[in-house]
Amino acid sequence: MVVRAAVLPAVGSPLEIAEIELPEPGPGQVRVRLAAAGVCHSDLSLSNGTMRVPVPAVLGHEGSGTVVSVGEGVEAYAPGDAVVLNWAPACGSCHACGLGEVWLCANALNGAGAVYARRSDGSDLYPGLNVAAFAEETVVAEKCLLPAPEGVPLDEAALLGCAVLTGYGAVHNSARVRPGESVAVFGVGGVGLAALQSARVAEASTIVAVDVSPEKEDLARAAGATEFVVASETTAKDIRALTGRQGVDVAVECVGRAVTIRTAWESTRRGGRTTVVGIGGKDQQVSFNALEIFHWGRTLSGCVYGDSDPARDLPRIAAHLREGALDLGVLVTERIGLDGIPAAFDNMIAGKGGRALVVF
Incomplete structure (x- = not known):
């Protein structure tokens, strides 16, 4: 399927809004239609080279959406499920995971180095920080998902994936x-x-x-x-x-x-x-x-990542949200489309606003 995405063609280059070709999910993979994606300073750091990322890439790591389809062997999710993207899934077997420090997992970002989609000219595309949320849809590993908390608007739930957990x-x-x-x-x-x-x-x-x-x-x-x-x-x-x-x-x-x-x-x-x-x-x-x-x-x-274990901390945060102690809406200072991401980067550089939220 062809979807629109914000593509980083090279480190230091402007983002390009382009059509990309997503494959059907393979074994252990899930296809997600994005509801929203937060524009995080980490995305800016990836685009300007402060943090490394294989390119060309689709950035965006703070997202939420709905499962469209699942690949062979996926049991935890089914089409129609509301989910939050988990950009740093713990492997459970490295030294840090053995210590219970899953936020330091040595293998959490291994997926970012694997081709996940194609550009219109057939060239490879990589998923920035595993999940490539700056797109209408994405394909991710099952472990890159968390159930969206009940009672939380799905678009605002995107913020749980990074800003709030951190x-x-x-x-x-x-x-x-x-x-x-x-x-x-x-x-x-x-x-x-x-x-x-x-x-x-x-x-x-x-x-x-x-x-x-x-x-x-x-x-x-x-x-x-x-x-x-x-x-x-x-x-x-x-x-x-x-x-x-x-x-x-x-x-x-x-x-x-x-x-x-x-x-x-x-x-x-x-x-x-x-x-x-x-x-x-x-x-x-x-x-x-x-x-x-x-x-x-x-x-x-x-x-x-806030020294967070998403599986442990997300339910705690969700409880605070339902009680009214936390308000995700306070974080959002503008709602934009994909083509508004470059301006959101400029605002971050200038120190303006809170979180820009890409709403699909």
């Missing part, structure tokens, strides 16, 4: 925010908005949102921020002023820039915890001296 996991799994603790979230994009809501769910006391754009204050407060700080050279000092000159207990960095990581660390109290979610380039070098590491006793840790 933001929620950063707060609850990585930083392990406790009731009454103070939290600062750096970067009010899709993941940052999910982290702000998750800090509220964790019953944090003071929740500080930090962003370069003052226009994001209302968006941040709607997501749960009690305070808003416009990023500047005095950000760490400003945050300490809001917390009795101590600093916050936890900082969640969702930007991936050296200066932001350093500022987030400086914004925490003595003994505080900083979780780095943002994906930065190799040129982003962060420096610390040995004395300050000893004196402040702070913790700085990386966070992959």
Whole structure:
């Protein structure tokens, strides 16, 4: 079948909206008609070469939709089932999986290197981050799917596949925010908005949102921020002023820039915890001296996919959604078509808006 998709022809090249040829699902595969796909900063990182991807590729990894057909041996899903795409399925057999750290699975992205479709000229196409969600339909391995939670609009459920699992996991799994603790979230994009809501769910006391754009204050407060700080050279000092000159207990960095990581660390109290979610380039070098590491006793840790196990965490998130504690609609600042993805990339670069949602 021929479907429309946003194709990355080469790293650093503009996306092309084109028709591609999808095969019928083979053994263990499922064909999905997309309802929606979120435009994530990781897609931008893949397109500009910060993260590697075989090309030409169809990007998009945060999606939801309906099963159209299944291949031989597929038992968990049937045509008509509502699903969320799982771009990082754990293999269950590598060292990380053996430790229960499925978010670090060594084989999670193996599928991204396999040809999954053809361009109109017959050339190969690869699925960016396994699932190729920037298309009307996709074909994925059965393990790249999760059942869509009941009671959640299918288009908004796309956000569960990355932004919400990452933001929620950063707060609850990585930083392990406790009731009454103070939290600062750096970067009010899709993941940052999910982290702000998750800090509220964790019953944090003071929740500080930090962003370069003052226009994001209302968006941040709607997501749960009690305070808003416009990023500047005095950000760490400003945050300490809001917390009795101590600093916050936890900082969640969702930007991936050296200066932001350093500022987030400086914004925490003595003994505080900083979780780095943002994906930065190799040129982003962060420096610390040995004395300050000893004196402040702070913790700085990386966070992959929110340290999430989707099978474990998605039902927990769904329960919060049904209770009204989480609101996916707050994350979405624009609904677009496939041809709106390049402009959504530009908005991310400019620091504008929250999550752009491609609705099919």
